[in-house]
Amino acid sequence: MKRKILVAGLGLIGGSLALAMKKSPENHILGFDLQKETLQIALEEQIIDESYTNFEEAVKQAKIVILAAPISETIKLMKKMDTIELNHDIILSDVSSVKGSILQAANEMINNRITFIGGHPMAGSHKAGIQAAKGHLFENAIYVLTPTTSCSNGKIEVLKEVLKETKSNFLILNPEEHDEMTSVISHFPHLIASSLVHQAKKWEQMHQYLPELAAGGFRDITRIASSNPKMWQDIFQHNGEQMSRLLQDWINEMVTLKEFLDKNNKEEMIVYLDQAKKYRDGLGEKTTRGALPSFYDVYVDVKDQPGAIASVVQLLADEEISIRNIRILEIRDSINGALRLSVTNQKDQQRAYNVLKNNNYDVTIEA
Numbered sequence: 612m613k614r615k616i617l618v619a620g621l622g623l624i625g626g627s628l629a630l631a632m633k634k635s636p637e638n639h640i641l642g643f644d645l646q647k648e649t650l651q652i653a654l655e656e657q658i659i660d661e662s663y664t665n666f667e668e669a670v671k672q673a674k675i676v677i678l679a680a681p682i683s684e685t686i687k688l689m690k691k692m693d694t695i696e697l698n699h700d701i702i703l704s705d706v707s708s709v710k711g712s713i714l715q716a717a718n719e720m721i722n723n724r725i726t727f728i729g730g731h732p733m734a735g736s737h738k739a740g741i742q743a744a745k746g747h748l749f750e751n752a753i754y755v756l757t758p759t760t761s762c763s764n765g766k767i768e769v770l771k772e773v774l775k776e777t778k779s780n781f782l783i784l785n786p787e788e789h790d791e792m793t794s795v796i797s798h799f800p801h802l803i804a805s806s807l808v809h810q811a812k813k814w815e816q817m818h819q820y821l822p823e824l825a826a827g828g829f830r831d832i833t834r835i836a837s838s839n840p841k842m843w844q845d846i847f848q849h850n851g852e853q854m855s856r857l858l859q860d861w862i863n864e865m866v867t868l869k870e871f872l873d874k875n876n877k878e879e880m881i882v883y884l885d886q887a888k889k890y891r892d893g894l895g896e897k898t899t900r901g902a903l904p905s906f907y908d909v910y911v912d913v914k915d916q917p918g919a920i921a922s923v924v925q926l927l928a929d930e931e932i933s934i935r936n937i938r939i940l941e942i943r944d945s946i947n948g949a950l951r952l953s954v955t956n957q958k959d960q961q962r963a964y965n966v967l968k969n970n971n972y973d974v975t976i977e978a
């Protein structure tokens with residue numbers, strides 16, 4: 612018999628998870644969402660097998676429930692689930708970007724039919740809604756699991772099996788570790804990206820050509836500011852204490868930087884920038900020994916003409932080098948090359964370099 616899995620909240624993340632899990636013939640996907648139109652699309656596009664407009668009815672049918680609504684709504688759904696009378700056991704998970712408040716809600720649940728295992732698939736997009744869902748969204752991504760202390764290893768294995776088709780790398784963390792790390796590498800950078808955009812907007816009043824100059828570095832560093840504002844407000848609210856601590860840390864750091872500038876302290880400034888560069892350059896190497904996948908980049912200068920990128924990609928395909936990421940860099944002034952190709956290991960990086968070089972491309976592996 613097939614496993615009945617309910618996904619509640621069929622937006623970008625819920626829809627993508629449903630699509631991935633549906634690839635397994637053992638999974639039968641039920642869907643619930645507050646928006647009727649979303650449910651209709653999910654059925655029409657065969658993202659789910661069955662749709663439900665009543666949460667309780669859907670829960671009663673499922674052995675596994677994955678909540679993929681915004682964080683505050685997820686907590687409400689957990690409270691609702693706690694009150695449902697069940698005659699079978701359920702593994703309950705979620706996808707929320709913050710885990711502390713979710714685990715707190717899980718620990719308050721008294722329904723002994725329910726075992727909670729928190730989840731956070733760490734991939735996304737600046738888009739929202741079911742139309743943006745993709746079955747391959749989580750391939751090679753980290754999928755953090757934060758089980759409750761009473762959860763058995765057996766149940767964690769069941770959940771991993773259900774999620775196998777996401778092709779992600781599972782990593783078990785406690786909620787505090789998760790929230791501290793994600794606030795540093797994801798949530799806080801988002802806040803800074805938004806503040807940089809505000810700064811540019813303010814200065815545009817004085818310099819009308821500023822948007823024209825805002826290419827390359829500025830676009831790279833502020834890309835995440837284009838994401839769903841409601842979702843990010845929800846994340847900031849649920850990780851508020853940590854965000855406030857980091858912001859204070861950042862303000863102190865900016866005061867130090869201001870002092871370097873005001874006192875024209877060249878040596879200190881070079882040391883500061885050099886330490887940042889070394890740490891940033893080494894980030895990929897550090898992750899090779901851990902659970903995080905690392906990418907190796909190759910930069911290649913391509914002409915601005917039709918088919919230029921296809922030719923580069925074809926050369927790598929002929930050598931059976933798998934490209935994990937491809938990016939057109941919008942300026943050519945800081946590095947030698949305008950196309951960045953990411954491969955998964957150093958050997959492929961060198962092979963890609965060689966094949967492109969042999970075909971007379973201007974190529975480098977140093978950013």
Ligand SMILES: NC(=O)c1ccc[n+]([C@@H]2O[C@H](COP(=O)([O-])OP(=O)(O)OC[C@H]3O[C@@H](n4cnc5c(N)ncnc54)[C@H](O)[C@@H]3O)[C@@H](O)[C@H]2O)c1
Pocket residue numbers: 619620621622623624625643644645646649679680681682684685688706707708709731732733734735736737738739740741842846
């Ligand atoms: N977007 C990302 O990059 C990303 C990455 C990882 C995790 N997450 C987490 O995933 C969750 C969903 O984010 P998303 O990007 O898919 O948002 P989304 O806006 O694309 O989708 C949310 C869906 O939930 C539905 N919904 C809202 N309240 C509901 C309720 N009470 N019951 C059932 N459905 C409800 C909405 O109708 C919508 O279809 C959030 O908790 C977020 O923290 C997001």
